[in-house]
Amino acid sequence: MKDEFVKKVDAFVERHDLLEAYSTVVVGVSGGPDSLALLFYLLEKCEEKKLQIVVAHVDHMFRGEESQQDLTFVKQLCDNLNVTCETTQIDVTRYQKQNRMSAQVAARECRYAFLERIMSEYNAQYLALGHHGDDQIETILMRLIRGSTSKGYAGILAKRAFNKGFLIRPLLAVTKEETLDYCKRKNVEPRIDPSNTKETYTRNRLRKHVLPYLKQENPHVHERFQTFSTFIQEDEAYLQELAFEKMNKIIKKKDPKRIVLSIPSFESMPIPLQRRGIQLILNYLYEYKIPSSLSSVHIDKVIEFFKRAHPSGVLHFPDGLEIVRTYEECIFRFGEEKVTLSPRELQVPGKITLVNGDELEVEISNCVPNTVNDMMFVAKHNEIAYPLTVRSRENGDRMSMQGMNGTKKIKSIFIEAKVPKEKRADWPIVCDASGNIIWVPLLKRSAFAISQEKADKDTYIIIHYKSKESSRRIIK
Helix, strand or coil, rough: CCHHHHHHHHHHHHHCCCCCCCCEEECCCCCCHHHHHHHHHHHHHHHHCCCCEEEEECCCCCCHHHHHHHHHHHHHHHHHHHCCEEECCCCHHHHHHHHHCCCCHHHHHHHHHHHHHHHHHHCCCEECCCHHHHHHHHHHHHHHCCCCCCCCHHCCCCEEECCEEEEEHHHCCCHHHCCCHHHHHHHCCCCCCHHCCCCCCCCHHHHHHHHHHHHCCCCHHHHHHHHCCCCCCHHHHHHHHHHHHHHHHHHEECCCEEEEEHHHHHHHCCCCHHHHHHHHHHHCCCCCCCCCCHHHHHHHHHHHHHHHHCEEEEEEHHHEEEEEEEECEEEECCCCCCCCCEEEECCCEEEEECCCCCEEECCCEECCCCCCCCCCCCEEECCCCCCCCEEEECCCEEEEEEECCEEHHHHHHHHCCCCCHHHCCCCEEECCCCCEEEEEECEEEECEEECCCCCCCCCCEEEEEEECCCCCCCCC
């Protein structure tokens, strides 16, 4: 007669398609009851499913001789069972200090790097870990308390892509107590990690003080939490697909270090898709290596950032990610060097190429073009002091305006035209030999400019702005 524990896990494995026959499975075994129960379950399935089992054990060196004894225990057990065993010792404390992260995050990174390597060495299709139903309850409660992403609230996934195969957790169908009972029936005495009882950890406090009350209300509460997890995952997959489709339509530019989107288009999406859209951007830019300090709070900050009345500003996220808002546009980017336009002489006639690839070209003509637009500056040749200079803007820059008395700040011209701040540094400013600003291409012409209506027989200087990128234009 089949063991009740095995029957429960079998049903869960089949329901979630966790384990195919003729596979190689790397099993993470700490020596505790959960991982040992998983190991013995998989050994029971070896003949039926024709599995090859490889045990992997990591000594994080947190507990000195005690953790060394755990390693020895796992190796001896595998020798007795005639199971392949791979072990390693990693100075996680040193890694933690070098990378300035918490002990738990450091241990997780070191452990998963080792497990990934063992999977590759044995060409394994699966990595099996011993998280059980009680772990699922604790994880979901922790994320609800601390805050998480929409996907994070689903808790521990039964199956996810890992390395070139899958990470699976077959024991989510059973409780901690059931794993302990199964170990007893297998006549194996697990190792106990004393840190699992320390109330300095949130998980341990939930385990000791909250979990017993939930189980009093419903002894099968772990099944309810697992059902909740499945529902969240299914809903999340659907909403993620919708968000992906919408975001592809509103992103204006994208490269590995930078994404530009339209704020009005983004805000036209429902809030659930907005949250997931931001998560998609973060996943893309962080290359799915989301910093542990990033949570749903950061996503809410971005949404509020878009809604505030001030038209510009910057949010600073972990690892140097900046979210830069300028009017109706937002740029998600990693910090980059500011590119400024060094002063250059503009020959008359002549041509120069700007830092963004656009060009300024000067000609001398005896007539004014029939159409003078914002990509052209026309003035009487003898009213301009030569040589001409093209430079970036400077603090206090002012320009005499065509059709106006007095002067106007260049800063005000940029603001009125809603030029994004990051584009102002390399925006070309055309000056004459006396230092007068005669033209801010695409935006404003100075009082030196002449219109076609006022033209007569004379000699004119005509400066053309030739843009290689239509997005350089500002929509007013």
